[in-house]
Amino acid sequence: MPKIIHYRDKCIGCGVCFEMQPELWRMSKKDGKATLLHAVVKKNIHILPLNNSFEITGREVVKACPVNIIKIQ
């Protein structure tokens, strides 16, 4: 199963991921950055196994992120 990876440190909080795929993202009220829901966090890199039904939109989110900090592997 592919994984979606979010390098959260570099997030500028533009909110495009949340706009495009609210099923997976929230804007943190605490620090204004995007948060990948239900992700496992390792060294501030957030990782979530990506269900097939989310993959197409997920890949659009990857392209849309202005600072290229979202990857699918």
Added chain:
Amino acid sequence: MKESNIELLSPAGSFEAMQAAINAGADAIYFGVEQLNMRTRSANSFSISDLAEISRVCKKNAVKAYITLNTVMYEHDMNLLHTILEEVKKQGIDAVIAADFAVIEYCSQLKIPLHISTQANVSNIEAVQFFSRFADVVVLARELTLKQVEHISKEIKRRNIRGVSGELIKIELFVHGALCMAVSGKCYLSLHTQNASANRGACLQNCRRTYTVKDTETNEELLIDNEYIMSPKDLCTIDLVDQLIASGVNVFKIEGRSKGADYVHTVTECYREAIEAVQNNDYNSDKIKIWMDRLTKVYNRGFWEGYYLGRKLGEWTSNPGSIAEERKIYLGKSTNYYPKIKVGEFLLDSGTLKEGDTIMVVGPAIGMAKEKMETLIVNGKQAEMANKGDKITFPFPSKLTAQDKLYKIVKQ
């Protein structure tokens, strides 16, 4: 000249640049933290936890510190904004530079001094009057002419427009550095092409690239005289400093939070000297030429005097990036310092160094220092050349740590 009290405000994108600005004679520095500033992508922003150290260093050196919080603000930014502002208040940062009304409102509530950012594009006296209810300083739009600036500053005095502190509203103007092809902050090129909003500090600088125009019927590509049709040259007003002061500008602002300590040091020093020269009636063309020579050695896209003399934007650069006459090459980090004899030791990680080369040391505590290597001591002995892996030593007046880096300066 009667007009004294000109404040020179320099950019600090790092502790190195901040110290360089202080050493070179800045009266104040400005910086950004986290993602809520206009250089989020290009500069390694400070974080909230750095505010205490920034405040400490600036207070120690009697330099004012201003924090930029001038992006477009969204609902989800409000908590972070509040957290930052509470820390700003606690650490005694001198003022906030902002354009969004949320920041203005919070600063007002927390009684934090406020400067209106150039992002607000203040271009007339009525706007100054409006903002005087909240702020003490207004950074005017970079697109005004000096006549317009002069009118605004005269009207402030005539109408006696005072800011929150009770003093006359001060006028701040950009005097040097990169210009935007759009009215500052009103550009959506980067957003439209790559979804990266300049107004969230993520500008990808589409304007700085080459473009061809293609006729889709014939597939013929049109030639454009100047390849970089959207990339303006950099602003430089070193030859207008007397006119700027005479127009009533109170604060001279230098652009460049993405730039290095060497840039900040050189530009700050030149403008400091120019302001003093005007005040001592000693400002002349020979001096201007020398300052100009120094300014062309650090990062620049070619210079013009911006819109201040009423020129239209037509001064496009013919280069993709800097045309600086000098560049720096990284050599290595400091490995030791002998305080009794005041000698520093550096290990060369890359490159070579010859006797007679000019070196530059950059670090958070020292800012930027440049000198010529008259005698080169390599691994304890005098030598003509040092290579990778060698340890070099030379006299250096202040303590060095592993954070201090050694560069050599070469001509382009």
